[in-house]
Amino acid sequence: MDDWISLPLVGFPLIASVVLLAFVSNANQATRDRLASPIRMVCLVFSSLLLVVTTGMFFQYFGNVSWEGISFNSYEFDHRYLWIEALGIHWAVGMDALSFPMVWLTTFLLPVTIIATWNEKNGATYFPIVLAMGGALIGVFVSLDLFMFYVFWELTLIPMFFLILMWGGKDxxxxxxxxxxxxxxxxxxxxxxxxxxxxxxxxxxxxxxAGTMTGRTFDIQTITSHALVENSNGNWYLGANIQKVLFVMLMLGFLVKLPAVPFHTWLPDAHVQAPTGGSMLLAGVMLKMGAYGMFRLPLSLFPHALQYFQLTLMIIGMISLVWGAIVCLGQTNLKKMVAYSSVSHMGVIVIGIATMQPMGWAAALFMMFAHGVISPMLFAVCGAFKHHYHSMEIGAMRGMAKHSPWLATSMMFAWMASLGLPLLAGFVAELMVLIALWYMIAAEGWSVLWMVGPALVLAITAAYYLWSMQRTIFEGGDETQPPASLHGEPVPDITDSEKLAMIILAVFTILFGVMPWIALDMMNDWTVQIFEGLILPILGNFNGGA
Amino acid sequence: MSELTVVEPFGDGFVAALGPELMLFAGLLVLILLPNLGRGTFRIPGTQIRLPWLLGGNRFKLTSDPRLPSWIATITLTAAFLNILYIFSEGLDRVAIMTESGKEILLVNGFSRVFELIFFGALALASFSSMNRLAVKGSGSKLSEHELYNNRRQGDFYILMITCALGMSVVALAQDLFVLFIGLELASFSTYVLVAFLKESKAGVESGMKYFIVGSVASGVGLYGLSMLYLWAGSLQFSVLATHFATSGTTALPLIGIGFVLVGFGFKVSAAPFHFAAPDAYAGASSPVAGVLATASKAMGMLGLIRMLLIVAAPESSDGSAVWLICFGALAAVTMTWGNLAALGSQNPKRMLAYSSVAHAGYMLAAITAIGAWNWDAAVAGDAGTAAVAVLTALLFHLVVLVAFKLGAFLVLSVLESEGGASSLSSLGGLAKREPLLAVSMFIFMISLAGVPPMAGFLSKLLVIMAIVRVAVGDMGSEIAAGGAFDVGDFHWVWWLALLMVVNSAISMFYYLRVVVVMFFDQPEEGREGPLPSGWQVRTAILLCVLTTVFVGVAGNGLLELCEMAANSLNYDW
Structure with a gap:
C-alpha cells in the first residue's frame, strides 16, 4: 500500500468516529459514562497514530519525499480514484508544501485537544466527534478535486456545529x-x-x-494548469472580468471562514460559546482553511484578478488587523478578547498576501502555522479559567498567580507568544510581514502611511494582552481576590492533563520560534515555486520580488 | 438506444411491455377480493340449498387481518418497482402502444420508466410505513363494530394507493394529452381522498376539502386549455401538437391553451402562485400521504410540465429561446423565494416541509427555464442537445433522490404523529435523547434538503446548479481558447437564477437547522418523555431512506447514468 493519505489520514478517523458513535448511540446514560474512558483512550491512540504518520512523512520515512523543491502544481503522495465518472469527479488526494504543514498541524492538535479536554462531559460522544472533525479537516487540506474539496469543506461544519450545540456555553x-x-x-x-x-x-x-457527461473536470491540478494557458489572441484562459467575478465569489467563501472584517461577526460568538476543545480546533485549524483555500484556488488561478484586487485586499487586511486589536481593548471576557485577537492575526495573513511579495506570502503561510500552534494554547488557558473558576471575566479576580502558578505561567507564556515575543513562533511571521511591507514602501513606492496600522497594532496588542494579564493573575499583593463565581471555595490549579497539553503546546511554540526553518523552509520553497511557476510568467516582473 | 417496437393494444407483446402496470392491476384485484373472503354462502332462490360463495360473511382469520391490505399493496408496489429495476438491468426496450389508425397512445421508454420508479418507490414506502398508523387489535370476529369498520377502511386506503400508482404510471406513459389527463385525474382523485382520509379529524376534512376544491379548479382550467388546443390542432397527440406548434405556435389560441394546461400541472408541482392549498393539504393529511404528495405527485406534475414545455412548446432553434422563457424564469424566482420565506415563519414541521417543497419546485422550474434558454447565442451555446440532456438529467436525479429524503422526513414525523401529533416544532423536542437513531435520520434528511454534502440532496442541487450554469456559460471556455474574449455580461441571464438558488439554499438553512436544534437541544414536551411508539415497518422505511440518501450522495454515479439515459430517451424535436 502506498496511498498514505486516503485511508490512513482521512478515511480511518471518519470511519472510526462513525463506528464509535453508532456504538454508543443506543446505549443509556450509565453505559455511556462507563464507556467514556475507553473511548477517549481509543481516540487518543488513533489521533496519535495520525501524528506518527504525518511526522513520519516529514522525516521522509514514507518514501523519499522531500517537501522542498516540489514544482508548482505538483503534489506528493498523490492518488486519484474515479468517483463520479459522469461529471469528472475523482477522489484525488495529494500534498505539497502548502498543505503538508496544515495536515501536520491538524494531526498535532488532535491529540493535544483530547489531552487538554480530558474530562469533558459526555466523553463517549465528544471524543469521536473531535476525531471526526480531524478527519474532515485533513480531508480539506489533501483534496485535489474541487468537488471533494467542497464536500470536506462543508463536512467540517457538522462536527463543529454539534460540538458547539451540545457542549457549548449558555448561548x-x-x-x-x-x-x-x-x-x-x-x-x-x-x-x-x-x-x-x-x-x-x-x-x-x-x-x-474529464467527465463523460460534461467533458470537463473538477480536478484541481488540471484546472490550475489551465491558468497558465494563453490563447491565440493573447487573451488569458479566463477573461479579466470573469476572473474578477470568480475571484470575488471564491474569496467571499474564504474571507468569511478566515474571518476578515467585516465578515467576522460569527467568530466571537462561536468561540465564546464553543467548548474548549471546539475552540482549540476552530482557532487552530478551521480558520486556516480559509487562508489555505485562498492560496490553493484564487491565488493560484486568477493572478490578474489578484493584481486588480491587491489594494482591496490590503485594505481588508489592515482593517481586520486594526479593528480586531481595537475591539480587544474593550473586551471584558477573556475568551472574547482572544477571539478578536484571532481576527487581528488573520488580518496579518491577508496583508501578507496583499503585499504580493514572496516574503509576504511565506510570512502568511508561517502565520497560519504559528497561529495554529499558539491560539489553541490561548483557548486552552481560557478553558481552564472557565473550568476551574467558572468565570472568564477580566477584572473579576486578582492575583490568581498566587493560587494557581501553573495556570498563570501558561497564560503568561501563551499571551507573550501571541503578542509576538521574539524567539517564539508568532514573532517570525510578524517580522516577515513587516519586512515585506517595508519592501513595498521602499521599492514600489507605496505610502509609508501603510506602516501606521501595523505599528499601532503592535502597541495595542501589547496593551490588551498585558493589561488582561495584570488584571487577572497579577495585582492584589497579599490580598488576592478569587472570582465571586467560586463562592468562597478554595482556588484550584489546572489538572495534570491540562498541564501536559500546555507543556506540549509551549514546547512547540518555542521550537518553531527558535528553529522556524523546520516549517519555514518548505513554505519559502512553495512561494518561490508559485512565483516562478505562475505569478511572474503571467504578470511579468511587475514588482521584482524580494 | 434500442429500436422502437410498435404494439397494438392487447396485441402481441402488450403484456410484456406493460408488465409493471399490469402487475399493479393484478394487485388491485387481489386487494379488492382477498380481504373480503369469508364463509359467505349463496342460497339458490326458492330452495334451501346454500352454496359456499366465499365472499363476505364471517371472514377467515387470515383474510380479516387488518394488516393484510397493507401487505398486499406494499408487495404489489415493491414488485412493480423491482420489476422496473430488473428491466433497466436487462436493457430497456422502447415500445409504443399504437391504435390501428396509427395514433400513439402510450410510449414505454427510459424516461417514463424512471418516473414510474419514483412513483412506485414513494408509494411503496408510504404504504409500508402506513402499516403502523392505525391501532389494530385482534382480528376476525373478536373485533367490535367500530374496530371492524376501521379495519375495513384499511382496504380502501391501500386501494387508493394503488389506483394512484396506476394513474401516475398512465401519466408517465401517455403520448396523448387526453390519455395523460385521464391518468392525472385518476391519480388526483385518489390523492384527494387519501388527504381527507382522516375524516374524523377536523384538520383532515378541512385540508381534504381545500385540496379538492383548488385541485379540481386547476384540473378544470387545464381541461379548458385542452379543449382550446384541440380546437387549434384538431388532435391532442403530442407529436401532432409539436408539429403544429412549430408552424403556428406563437398565435394567441395555442399560447392561451398551453398556459391553461400548465396551470393544472403548476398546481401539482405546487409552484407559486398555485401553491396555496399545499401547506394545508400536507398539514391535514397523514404524514406518509403528505410525503407522497411532496414526492410522487410533484414528480407527476413535473413530468407534465416537461412534456408540455419541451415536447409541445419546444424551444425554437432559430431565435434561440422558448416563448415561455421569461415567464418561467420569473415563476421560478418567485416560487423558490416565496417558498423559503414562508417556510421561515412556519412553526408546524409539516407546513414547513410543504413550503420547502414549494422552494424545491422553484429550483426545478429554474432548471426547466435553463432548457428553454439553451441556444440563446449560437456562437457560444455549444452542442445544444447535450446541454438540454444535462438539465433534464439533473431534474430527474433531483426528483428521484427527493423520494429518499423528503419522504423520509415525513416518515419521521409520522412516528411522532402516531404518538399524538406532530403539528408543532416542539413535538420534535428532545428526540435525540428519546430515540437517537431517529433524530440522526431526521438530521440527515434536513441537511440533505438544505443541500449539505455528502448527502444526496447536495449532489442533486449541485447537478441542477451545474446544469443552469452550463446553459448560461455555454462553450465560452472553448471559445476563449480559440481566441474569443468574453465578459461577465456575456453570461445568459439564467446564471442569475443559479445565484438566486444558492442564496435561497442559504436562507433555507435557517429553518432546516431549526429542526435539528430542536431535536438535539430542546427538552421533550411534557408527557412525551418516554420512548416513542414501536413499529418496525416505519423504522425500516426510514432506514431505507437514510441509506439511499447517504449512498447516493457518496456514490451517485450509477443513478446519474440511469438518469442520463432516461433524459436521452425523451424524444426532443428541436
Missing part, C-alpha cells in the same frame, strides 16, 4: 446556528463560483480526467 443555541448559517451562506456562493469556473474549461481539446 450555544444561537452561536451554533449563526456559525453554521454564516459560513454555509459564504460557501454556497463559493460553490457557484466553483461551478462557473468548472464550465470555463476548453472542451475542444480532450482533457484528462
Amino acid at each position: 450555544r443555541r444561537y452561536a451554533s446556528q449563526k456559525f453554521f448559517i454564516y459560513t454555509f451562506t459564504a460557501s454556497v456562493i463559493m460553490l457557484l463560483g466553483l461551478i462557473t469556473l468548472y464550465f470555463f474549461q476548453d472542451t475542444s481539446n480532450p482533457m484528462i480526467h
Whole structure:
C-alpha cells in the first residue's frame, strides 16, 4: 500500500468516529459514562497514530519525499480514484508544501485537544466527534478535486456545529446556528463560483480526467494548469472580468471562514460559546482553511484578478488587523478578547498576501502555522479559567498567580507568544510581514502611511494582552481576590492533563520560534515555486520580488 | 438506444411491455377480493340449498387481518418497482402502444420508466410505513363494530394507493394529452381522498376539502386549455401538437391553451402562485400521504410540465429561446423565494416541509427555464442537445433522490404523529435523547434538503446548479481558447437564477437547522418523555431512506447514468 493519505489520514478517523458513535448511540446514560474512558483512550491512540504518520512523512520515512523543491502544481503522495465518472469527479488526494504543514498541524492538535479536554462531559460522544472533525479537516487540506474539496469543506461544519450545540456555553443555541448559517451562506456562493469556473474549461481539446457527461473536470491540478494557458489572441484562459467575478465569489467563501472584517461577526460568538476543545480546533485549524483555500484556488488561478484586487485586499487586511486589536481593548471576557485577537492575526495573513511579495506570502503561510500552534494554547488557558473558576471575566479576580502558578505561567507564556515575543513562533511571521511591507514602501513606492496600522497594532496588542494579564493573575499583593463565581471555595490549579497539553503546546511554540526553518523552509520553497511557476510568467516582473 | 417496437393494444407483446402496470392491476384485484373472503354462502332462490360463495360473511382469520391490505399493496408496489429495476438491468426496450389508425397512445421508454420508479418507490414506502398508523387489535370476529369498520377502511386506503400508482404510471406513459389527463385525474382523485382520509379529524376534512376544491379548479382550467388546443390542432397527440406548434405556435389560441394546461400541472408541482392549498393539504393529511404528495405527485406534475414545455412548446432553434422563457424564469424566482420565506415563519414541521417543497419546485422550474434558454447565442451555446440532456438529467436525479429524503422526513414525523401529533416544532423536542437513531435520520434528511454534502440532496442541487450554469456559460471556455474574449455580461441571464438558488439554499438553512436544534437541544414536551411508539415497518422505511440518501450522495454515479439515459430517451424535436 502506498496511498498514505486516503485511508490512513482521512478515511480511518471518519470511519472510526462513525463506528464509535453508532456504538454508543443506543446505549443509556450509565453505559455511556462507563464507556467514556475507553473511548477517549481509543481516540487518543488513533489521533496519535495520525501524528506518527504525518511526522513520519516529514522525516521522509514514507518514501523519499522531500517537501522542498516540489514544482508548482505538483503534489506528493498523490492518488486519484474515479468517483463520479459522469461529471469528472475523482477522489484525488495529494500534498505539497502548502498543505503538508496544515495536515501536520491538524494531526498535532488532535491529540493535544483530547489531552487538554480530558474530562469533558459526555466523553463517549465528544471524543469521536473531535476525531471526526480531524478527519474532515485533513480531508480539506489533501483534496485535489474541487468537488471533494467542497464536500470536506462543508463536512467540517457538522462536527463543529454539534460540538458547539451540545457542549457549548449558555448561548450555544444561537452561536451554533449563526456559525453554521454564516459560513454555509459564504460557501454556497463559493460553490457557484466553483461551478462557473468548472464550465470555463476548453472542451475542444480532450482533457484528462474529464467527465463523460460534461467533458470537463473538477480536478484541481488540471484546472490550475489551465491558468497558465494563453490563447491565440493573447487573451488569458479566463477573461479579466470573469476572473474578477470568480475571484470575488471564491474569496467571499474564504474571507468569511478566515474571518476578515467585516465578515467576522460569527467568530466571537462561536468561540465564546464553543467548548474548549471546539475552540482549540476552530482557532487552530478551521480558520486556516480559509487562508489555505485562498492560496490553493484564487491565488493560484486568477493572478490578474489578484493584481486588480491587491489594494482591496490590503485594505481588508489592515482593517481586520486594526479593528480586531481595537475591539480587544474593550473586551471584558477573556475568551472574547482572544477571539478578536484571532481576527487581528488573520488580518496579518491577508496583508501578507496583499503585499504580493514572496516574503509576504511565506510570512502568511508561517502565520497560519504559528497561529495554529499558539491560539489553541490561548483557548486552552481560557478553558481552564472557565473550568476551574467558572468565570472568564477580566477584572473579576486578582492575583490568581498566587493560587494557581501553573495556570498563570501558561497564560503568561501563551499571551507573550501571541503578542509576538521574539524567539517564539508568532514573532517570525510578524517580522516577515513587516519586512515585506517595508519592501513595498521602499521599492514600489507605496505610502509609508501603510506602516501606521501595523505599528499601532503592535502597541495595542501589547496593551490588551498585558493589561488582561495584570488584571487577572497579577495585582492584589497579599490580598488576592478569587472570582465571586467560586463562592468562597478554595482556588484550584489546572489538572495534570491540562498541564501536559500546555507543556506540549509551549514546547512547540518555542521550537518553531527558535528553529522556524523546520516549517519555514518548505513554505519559502512553495512561494518561490508559485512565483516562478505562475505569478511572474503571467504578470511579468511587475514588482521584482524580494 | 434500442429500436422502437410498435404494439397494438392487447396485441402481441402488450403484456410484456406493460408488465409493471399490469402487475399493479393484478394487485388491485387481489386487494379488492382477498380481504373480503369469508364463509359467505349463496342460497339458490326458492330452495334451501346454500352454496359456499366465499365472499363476505364471517371472514377467515387470515383474510380479516387488518394488516393484510397493507401487505398486499406494499408487495404489489415493491414488485412493480423491482420489476422496473430488473428491466433497466436487462436493457430497456422502447415500445409504443399504437391504435390501428396509427395514433400513439402510450410510449414505454427510459424516461417514463424512471418516473414510474419514483412513483412506485414513494408509494411503496408510504404504504409500508402506513402499516403502523392505525391501532389494530385482534382480528376476525373478536373485533367490535367500530374496530371492524376501521379495519375495513384499511382496504380502501391501500386501494387508493394503488389506483394512484396506476394513474401516475398512465401519466408517465401517455403520448396523448387526453390519455395523460385521464391518468392525472385518476391519480388526483385518489390523492384527494387519501388527504381527507382522516375524516374524523377536523384538520383532515378541512385540508381534504381545500385540496379538492383548488385541485379540481386547476384540473378544470387545464381541461379548458385542452379543449382550446384541440380546437387549434384538431388532435391532442403530442407529436401532432409539436408539429403544429412549430408552424403556428406563437398565435394567441395555442399560447392561451398551453398556459391553461400548465396551470393544472403548476398546481401539482405546487409552484407559486398555485401553491396555496399545499401547506394545508400536507398539514391535514397523514404524514406518509403528505410525503407522497411532496414526492410522487410533484414528480407527476413535473413530468407534465416537461412534456408540455419541451415536447409541445419546444424551444425554437432559430431565435434561440422558448416563448415561455421569461415567464418561467420569473415563476421560478418567485416560487423558490416565496417558498423559503414562508417556510421561515412556519412553526408546524409539516407546513414547513410543504413550503420547502414549494422552494424545491422553484429550483426545478429554474432548471426547466435553463432548457428553454439553451441556444440563446449560437456562437457560444455549444452542442445544444447535450446541454438540454444535462438539465433534464439533473431534474430527474433531483426528483428521484427527493423520494429518499423528503419522504423520509415525513416518515419521521409520522412516528411522532402516531404518538399524538406532530403539528408543532416542539413535538420534535428532545428526540435525540428519546430515540437517537431517529433524530440522526431526521438530521440527515434536513441537511440533505438544505443541500449539505455528502448527502444526496447536495449532489442533486449541485447537478441542477451545474446544469443552469452550463446553459448560461455555454462553450465560452472553448471559445476563449480559440481566441474569443468574453465578459461577465456575456453570461445568459439564467446564471442569475443559479445565484438566486444558492442564496435561497442559504436562507433555507435557517429553518432546516431549526429542526435539528430542536431535536438535539430542546427538552421533550411534557408527557412525551418516554420512548416513542414501536413499529418496525416505519423504522425500516426510514432506514431505507437514510441509506439511499447517504449512498447516493457518496456514490451517485450509477443513478446519474440511469438518469442520463432516461433524459436521452425523451424524444426532443428541436
